[in-house]
Amino acid sequence: xxxxxxxxxxxxxxxxxxxxxxxxxxxxxxxxxxxxxxxxxxxxxxxxxxxxxxxxxxxxxxxxxxxxxxxxxxxxxxxxxxxxxxxxxxxxxxxxxxxxxxxxxxxxxxxxxxxxxxxxxxxxxxxxxxxxxxxxxxxxxxxxxxxxxxxxxxxxxxxxxxxxxxxxxxxxxxxxxxxxxxxxxxxxxxxxxxxxxxxxxxxxxxxxxxxxxxxxxxxxxxxxxxxxxxxxxxxxxxxxxxxxxxxxxxxxxxxxxxxxxxxxxxxxxxxxxxxxxxxxxxxxxxxxxxxxxxxxxxxxxxxxx
Amino acid sequence: xxxxxxxxxxxxxxxxxxxxxxxxxxxxxxxxxxxxxxxxxxxxxxxxxxxxxxxxxxxxxxxxxxxxxxxxxxxxxxxxxxxxxxxxxxxxxxxxxxxxxxxxxxxxxxxxxxxxxxxxxxxxxxxxxxxxxxxxxxxxxxxxxxxxxxxxxxxxxxxxxxxxxxxxxxxxxxxxxxxxxxxxxxxxxxxxxxxxxxxxxxxxxxxxxxxxxxxxxxxxxxxxxxxxxxxxxxxxxxxxxxxxxxxxxxxxxxxxxxxxxxxxxxxxxxxxxxxxxxxxxxxxxxxxxxxxxxxxxxxxxxxxxxxxxxxxxxxxxxxxxxxxxxxxxxxxxxxxxxxxxxxxxxxxxxxxxxxxxxxxxxxxxxxxxxxxxxxxxxxxxxxxxxxxxxxxxxxxxxxxxxxxxxxxxxxxxxxxxxxxxxxxxxxxxxxxxxxxxxxxxxxxxxxxxxxxxxxxxxxxxxxxxxxxxxxxxxxxxxxxxx
Numbered sequence: 122x123x124x125x126x127x128x129x130x131x132x133x134x135x136x137x138x139x140x141x142x143x144x145x146x147x148x149x150x151x152x153x154x155x156x157x158x159x160x161x162x163x164x165x166x167x168x169x170x171x172x173x174x175x176x177x178x179x180x181x182x183x184x185x186x187x188x189x190x191x192x193x194x195x196x197x198x199x200x201x202x203x204x205x206x207x208x209x210x211x212x213x214x215x216x217x218x219x220x221x222x223x224x225x226x227x228x229x230x231x232x233x234x235x236x237x238x239x240x241x242x243x244x245x246x247x248x249x250x251x252x253x254x255x256x257x258x259x260x261x262x263x264x265x266x267x268x269x270x271x272x273x274x275x276x277x278x279x280x281x282x283x284x285x286x287x288x289x290x291x292x293x294x295x296x297x298x299x300x301x302x303x304x305x306x307x308x309x310x311x312x313x314x315x316x317x318x319x320x321x322x323x324x325x326x327x328x329x330x331x332x333x334x335x336x337x338x339x340x341x342x343x344x345x346x347x348x349x350x351x352x353x354x355x356x357x358x359x360x361x362x363x364x365x366x367x368x369x370x371x372x373x374x375x376x377x378x379x380x381x382x383x384x385x386x387x388x389x390x391x392x393x394x395x396x397x398x399x400x401x402x403x404x405x406x407x408x409x410x411x412x413x414x415x416x417x418x419x420x421x422x423x424x425x426x
Numbered sequence: 427x428x429x430x431x432x433x434x435x436x437x438x439x440x441x442x443x444x445x446x447x448x449x450x451x452x453x454x455x456x457x458x459x460x461x462x463x464x465x466x467x468x469x470x471x472x473x474x475x476x477x478x479x480x481x482x483x484x485x486x487x488x489x490x491x492x493x494x495x496x497x498x499x500x501x502x503x504x505x506x507x508x509x510x511x512x513x514x515x516x517x518x519x520x521x522x523x524x525x526x527x528x529x530x531x532x533x534x535x536x537x538x539x540x541x542x543x544x545x546x547x548x549x550x551x552x553x554x555x556x557x558x559x560x561x562x563x564x565x566x567x568x569x570x571x572x573x574x575x576x577x578x579x580x581x582x583x584x585x586x587x588x589x590x591x592x593x594x595x596x597x598x599x600x601x602x603x604x605x606x607x608x609x610x611x612x613x614x615x616x617x618x619x620x621x622x623x624x625x626x627x628x629x630x631x632x633x634x635x636x637x638x639x640x641x642x643x644x645x646x647x648x649x650x651x652x653x654x655x656x657x658x659x660x661x662x663x664x665x666x667x668x669x670x671x672x673x674x675x676x677x678x679x680x681x682x683x684x685x686x687x688x689x690x691x692x693x694x695x696x697x698x699x700x701x702x703x704x705x706x707x708x709x710x711x712x713x714x715x716x717x718x719x720x721x722x723x724x725x726x727x728x729x730x731x732x733x734x735x736x737x738x739x740x741x742x743x744x745x746x747x748x749x750x751x752x753x754x755x756x757x758x759x760x761x762x763x764x765x766x767x768x769x770x771x772x773x774x775x776x777x778x779x780x781x782x783x784x785x786x787x788x789x790x791x792x793x794x795x796x797x798x799x800x801x802x803x804x805x806x807x808x809x810x811x812x813x814x815x816x817x818x819x820x821x822x823x824x825x826x827x828x829x830x831x832x833x834x835x836x837x838x839x840x841x842x843x844x845x846x847x848x849x850x851x852x853x854x855x856x857x858x859x860x861x862x863x864x865x866x867x868x869x870x871x872x873x874x875x876x877x878x879x880x881x882x883x884x885x886x887x888x889x890x891x892x893x894x895x896x897x898x899x900x901x902x903x904x905x906x907x908x
Binding site: 128188287288291298303 | 475476477479480483484485486489490491492494495553554555556557558559586587594599602603606607610614618619620623624625626627628629630631632634635638639643676679680683684686687689690692693694695696699702768769770771773774840841842843847848851852854855
């Protein structure tokens with residue numbers, strides 16, 4: 122290479138292209154996302170956190186919780202479970218259709234299934250297999266219902282009811298997605314845990330309730346207070362089992378930071394449902410006139426109150 | 427009368443070149459050695475805390491969530507960036523055949539960088555981190571680093587612009603890339619995440635992009651610049667194919683920066699971003715092939731000369747580590763593999779293999795060549811250098827194997843929902859404690875390097891200072907009596 126300017130320009134162009142692809146284009150695509158209305162009262166999702174929880178997010182940042190905990194729920198590609206809910210009037214056709222769907226069934230077994238709905242016909246089936254089975258069975262006059270079945274380890278662990286999407290993070294600054302799971306995912310901690318005392322005790326020493334836990338202790342988020350003789354213990358004092366309890370006459374009081382952090386942790390939930398998190402409608406949603414009728418594919422998820 | 431043109435075009439002697447860049451390179455190299463030891467101490471602390479969570483838990487400044495980023499920043503911006511800049515300046519001066527200008531500015535820039543990084547690491551330890559991994563330095567520190575860089579790096583480009591021969595060397599291509607990439611990715615990363623933050627997950631996209639540029643285009647380019655200069659120089663075997671080198675370089679520049687988002691595979695991003703990242707990572711294999719096919723033969727040819735040549739061990743090891751890390755990164759971006767490895771120790775394992783094994787070991791090997799050239803005196807202890815290599819190579823291999831194997835075990839346990847989460851943690855613990863052993867080895871090696879460096883500086887100081895001091899103390903002959 123004899124030309125310095127060619128080198129400069131080439132590197133510059135390649136670098137600029139990666140910047141456009143990695144930063145600019147995503148910004149143009151989803152940078153303008155707005156909050157989404159999730160109910161008739163006009164409540165906008167993501168919900169704004171309380172002031173205490175917002176301060177707690179800063180404690181979370183300062184303590185570096187995100188080096189061990191992620192805040193993102195992953196979901197496997199859509200797999201469905203197909204349930205026969207009603208065989209319809211023509212049992213023979215329904216049995217024939219069922220035997221096309223499930224080639225492993227003999228006539229007796231298929232008839233048995235068709236006669237006693239509801240029956241699970243397909244578990245963990247891909248989208249095209251489910252579509253085909255739905256078409257065959259509905260043409261035979263039967264009714265089927267398809268639900269999302271295999272949702273991946275994150276959902277099976279109870280870390281959420283759906284995958285997290287970019288809209289869940291619109292109010293977060295900074296965003297604590299996290300890269301390593303040395304501890305459990307926290308994207309929906311507030312949905313599975315509502316006990317402030319339990320969380321405070323966890324922060325004080327995670328091994329009180331979970332022996333063998335690898336989570337660090339955060340004793341500096343608590344103050345030790347010496348009780349004067351005859352003084353009643355503070356209602357805020359942490360109740361600790363005897364082997365973790367301080368000597369008599371001393372009580373452990375959570376600091377403001379500890380309370381803020383717990384308020385933030387309890388505010389963590391990304392389980393609201395809106396159109397992005399629903400599975401896409403399949404072809405069978407439309408009848409011949411092109412109007413939507415009842416969607417066969419619905420998540421078996423109920424929004425939490 | 428102006429000097430004749432011929433004189434200005436005459437190539438400067440290596441000794442003159444070294445004299446022109448002696449102070450900047452020595453100061454940058456010395457500072458990087460200091461940060462290397464400091465980061466290694468913090469790294470050991472963080473590694474221990476991973477499997478012994480009760481240790482030093484009472485000290486807020488030393489909680490895992492602060493020590494870990496402090497160690498990372500000290501290692502990357504203290505050791506990595508300063509050693510990289512030292513090598514870049516020296517290589518550019520040597521390859522261009524032009525003395526370094528702007529020595530004072532460079533020294534000032536090093537001071538600004540040093541102050542900024544000290545503030546930043548202290549800030550992270552005090553809880554002022556920005557909360558974005560890899561971009562933790564607080565707002566009062568990161569602009570200082572950029573300012574320091576802008577005082578140092580342009581001088582290398584000035585030297586490149588004044589080069590003696592129009593034809594440029596392979597190392598120079600990589601150096602120019604590294605020097606151009608850093609300020610852009612650093613500024614872009616910090617501005618878009620902490621000064622004018624993008625909305626929501628776009629911050630994470632910017633962060634993933636930044637980390638990719640930092641690892642691949644900045645440290646990767648510096649590694650390759652060092653390898654393409656030192657390996658042929660030490661083995662005496664020329665790079666076989668210039669066209670292959672060109673092919674490797676342009677594929678590296680074009681595809682190297684695209685693969686960032688595999689860090690967040692499956693995360694809340696548009697699907698095309700991940701596809702692009704996978705394509706980028708796989709296409710980078712072309713660059714890895716280009717580098718490997720050009721450099722491995724020279725290494726093989728030098729096998730017989732390996733014994734006793736510590737510097738060659740460093741550079742050969744670095745080449746192997748860099749190639750392995752590249753292939754594994756491409757492999758790790760494939761969906762089936764990633765399904766097992768995401769959120770596990772594999773992520774830090776690959777980063778460490780590329781950074782410590784690839785860049786770190788190459789930069790240290792480079793410093794083992796450069797420092798004696800600048801001081802005109804060989805390293806005082808051969809044993810310490812050998813010890814350093816043994817520890818560094820051992821640490822990298824141990825860390826990579828522990829984290830990659832541990833990551834697979836960790837991932838298998840995470841994906842198996844019959845395994846309770848506490849058991850998941852118990853499965854990766856043995857690998858985490860192996861990581862501590864590796865960090866301890868790295869610390870011992872870094873300590874050996876620092877001692878050797880200080881010893882060398884002390885010996886030089888003595889040869890200069892002792893005669894001067896003696897001249898002061900001893901009475902002057904003859905005149906004193908009169």
